[in-house]
Amino acid sequence: MNRHRPEDLVDLARYPLDAPESPAYRDPLCEGRARHGGGGRGHGSRGRGAAAPGLRTFIAALQEVPALHPYADPLGSLDIIVFAAGQQPGWHFDNADFVTTLMIRPAGVASAMDKALILFGPPVDAAAFARYFEETHRPLLDRLPHLGAVEAPWVTGAVTGDLAVHLLVELGFASEQALQDGLNSDAGQKMARDHPSFASGGVTILLSSSAPIPAAGNDE
Numbered sequence: 001m002n003r004h005r006p007e008d009l010v011d012l013a014r015y016p017l018d019a020p021e022s023p024a025y026r027d028p029l030c031e032g033r034a035r036h037g038g039g040g041r042g043h044g045s046r047g048r049g050a051a052a053p054g055l056r057t058f059i060a061a062l063q064e065v066p067a068l069h070p071y072a073d074p075l076g077s078l079d080i081i082v083f084a085a086g087q088q089p090g091w092h093f094d095n096a097d098f099v100t101t102l103m104i105r106p107a108g109v110a111s112a113m114d115k116a117l118i119l120f121g122p123p124v125d126a127a128a129f130a131r132y133f134e135e136t137h138r139p140l141l142d143r144l145p146h147l148g149a150v151e152a153p154w155v156t157g158a159v160t161g162d163l164a165v166h167l168l169v170e171l172g173f174a175s176e177q178a179l180q181d182g183l184n185s186d187a188g189q190k191m192a193r194d195h196p197s198f199a200s201g202g203v204t205i206l207l208s209s210s211a212p213i214p215a216a217g218n219d220e
Contacts, residue, residue, distance in 0.1 A: 113209075114207070115207070
């Protein structure tokens with residue numbers, strides 16, 4: 001069984017989860033309860049390894065339950081998630097060994113998407129840019145109406161040319177109309193007005209479509 005020690009997961013000097021009797025223990029506990037709205041709420045994934053006892057004690061206190069117990073079920077690491085039409089997984093992190101996707105209905109034309117490509121130039125302060133984007137700007141993207149997919153890869157280099165791009169944000173929509181409605185919405189305008197707050201390297205917005213383009217001379 002793959003066990004983790006508390007010190008492998010948490011900075012115990014700052015968050016003394018191994019000393020529940022200390023005053024400093026109460027600070028992250030109270031902060032966690034405030035963020036999650038008290039006990040009995042939360043979502044988690046089951047992993048193959050059991051959490052360390054000190055960490056289990058803290059999570060139990062956070063949820064205001066008497067105790068938490070590790071799974072003994074060998075299938076406890078198996079998660080089955082079902083998405084209906086139009087649904088998609090939110091941003092998350094896990095340590096799954098593998099994922100199997102089963103398509104139980106034929107795919108339609110959902111793969112053809114209209115996109116807004118937002119290119120951010122190299123900022124003056126890369127660390128401040130990353131922090132602002134993740135904490136403040138990224139949540140604005142998720143509020144865009146009709147948004148079907150979002151990708152935000154950090155650009156690590158260029159093979160040819162001198163185009164200086166630090167971050168590329170791709171906003172995918174099911175149609176050109178959905179894209180226009182999303183960008184022209186109140187949420188879209190708020191997103192655009194937020195660019196000068198952190199994009200010191202400049203911003204370029206491009207529009208694209210992955211729909212098939214008929215070949216020249218093809219009348220079909």
